[in-house]
Amino acid sequence: MRVIQKYGGSSVATIDLIRGVAKRAISAKNEGHEVVVVLSAMKGETDRLLHLAHSMHPDPEPREMDNILSTGEQVSIGLFALACQAMGEKVKSFLGFQAGVKTDDIHGRARVTDLDPARIRTELAKGRVVCVAGFQGVDRHGDITTLGRGGSDTTAVALAIALKADLCEIFTDVDGIYTTDPHICSNARKMDRISYEEMLELASLGAKVMEIRSVELAMNYGVQIHVRHAHSQATGTLILKEDSEMEKTPVRGVTLSVNEARVTLLKVPDQPGVAARIISLVAKAGIVVDMIIQNRSFSADHASTKLTDFSFTVPLTDYPKTIELMEATGHEIGAESVLGDDNIAKVSLVGVGMRNHAGVASLMFQALAKENINLSMISTSEIKISCVIEKKYGELAVRALHDAFELDKPIA
Ligand code: ASP
Numbered sequence: 237m238r239v240i241q242k243y244g245g246s247s248v249a250t251i252d253l254i255r256g257v258a259k260r261a262i263s264a265k266n267e268g269h270e271v272v273v274v275l276s277a278m279k280g281e282t283d284r285l286l287h288l289a290h291s292m293h294p295d296p297e298p299r300e301m302d303n304i305l306s307t308g309e310q311v312s313i314g315l316f317a318l319a320c321q322a323m324g325e326k327v328k329s330f331l332g333f334q335a336g337v338k339t340d341d342i343h344g345r346a347r348v349t350d351l352d353p354a355r356i357r358t359e360l361a362k363g364r365v366v367c368v369a370g371f372q373g374v375d376r377h378g379d380i381t382t383l384g385r386g387g388s389d390t391t392a393v394a395l396a397i398a399l400k401a402d403l404c405e406i407f408t409d410v411d412g413i414y415t416t417d418p419h420i421c422s423n424a425r426k427m428d429r430i431s432y433e434e435m436l437e438l439a440s441l442g443a444k445v446m447e448i449r450s451v452e453l454a455m456n457y458g459v460q461i462h463v464r465h466a467h468s469q470a471t472g473t474l475i476l477k478e479d480s481e482m483e484k485t486p487v488r489g490v491t492l493s494v495n496e497a498r499v500t501l502l503k504v505p506d507q508p509g510v511a512a513r514i515i516s517l518v519a520k521a522g523i524v525v526d527m528i529i530q531n532r533s534f535s536a537d538h539a540s541t542k543l544t545d546f547s548f549t550v551p552l553t554d555y556p557k558t559i560e561l562m563e564a565t566g567h568e569i570g571a572e573s574v575l576g577d578d579n580i581a582k583v584s585l586v587g588v589g590m591r592n593h594a595g596v597a598s599l600m601f602q603a604l605a606k607e608n609i610n611l612s613m614i615s616t617s618e619i620k621i622s623c624v625i626e627k628k629y630g631e632l633a634v635r636a637l638h639d640a641f642e643l644d645k646p647i648a
Pocket residue numbers: 244245276277282283308370371384385386387388389
């Protein structure tokens with residue numbers, strides 16, 4: 237079999253850990269597999285490099301930034317190769333450009349456009365372990381690019397596609413994907429299998445185990461991913477195409493996000509174009525809006541006033557900027573005043589089974605009501621329901637929902 241093994245920063249954080257990773261790769265090879273290892277930078281290294289760059293310049297040029305950030309992975313693969321050699325193993329390490337990873341030229345968030353694995357194939361044919369620096373590639377100008385935070389996962393999936401690998405293993409510091417955060421809910425359960433779509437929702441709701449783009453790429457090419465613990469032999473979680481087994485349960489995971497804030501414009505005119513103006517102002521500032529709620533009172537008393545409240549949520553980091561923007565322009569739009577609330581949490585249910593199960597929202601609202609938790613915003617998609625609540629109830633809400641939907645019981 238041809239195997240891709242990706243190890244994250246925490247799995248290569250020290251010399252000893254890198255030795256351990258090398259042993260694991262070598263034992264896979266000794267079982268008769270062709271092994272391509274993808275490494276992240278040593279834990280904390282990318283943050284350290286980011287900090288260095290910002291100490292030198294308040295607004296570092298993205299091209300230079302990539303020259304700096306890409307060095308973290310370069311060190312990891314060199315050390316890994318030395319570890320293998322010290323154990324008498326034949327190995328060759330490659331930087332992104334040497335491994336044929338071609339990207340567009342959007343520094344800091346480059347997309348892989350092509351991967352020519354000729355050199356990797358040659359080395360595998362010579363019986364070597366191959367190790368590739370994650371998170372980096374080269375653009376058409378010959379400049380080094382990076383793929384965005386967590387981008388080594390994408391390197392691994394792109395290699396799995398280009399090399400038609402039989403297995404793509406993502407080794408990390410957790411045993412797999414859980415029904416919810418085990419730090420919040422002690423009976424959270426590791427899932428054996430999860431669909432690409434569920435994983436995408438969980439990742440965009442803040443589960444940090446897998447980088448979003450890598451899951452999208454895997455979904456588009458049907459690459460099955462095995463997320464597992466780097467220091468355990470136990471099977472982890474398979475990320476794969478959804479099947480009928482998964483659809484049998486309506487809800488498969490609960491997430492909590494405390495990184496959003498709500499902005500409300502009070503009493504804006506209820507007429508065409510108002511929502512467009514508000515949201516385009518926010519978008520122009522590069523701020524990504526998540527939930528949007530607008531609902532004027534339809535009662536006869538209010539009908540004549542033609543006013544409505546308009547609320548939306550933004551990432552917490554963009555909250556001060558958004559409030560500033562709305563305060564500056566709100567009156568032009570016709571708002572009476574601007575309110576903000578950064579004391580919120582978003583709790584969400586995810587599951588492909590929601591498509592064909594009724595009553596998920598009603599059980600969710602009941603479970604939250606039982607804990608006396610008030611819902612201030614609600615949004616739904618095909619496989620997700622999210623509620624905004626007061627921040628202090630966030631963890632309680634997760635536990636209440638995990639219990640209500642019996643997510644501790646083993647399923648598919
Ligand atoms: N080293 C990069 C980061 O910390 C890429 C990765 O680890 O996947 O984001």
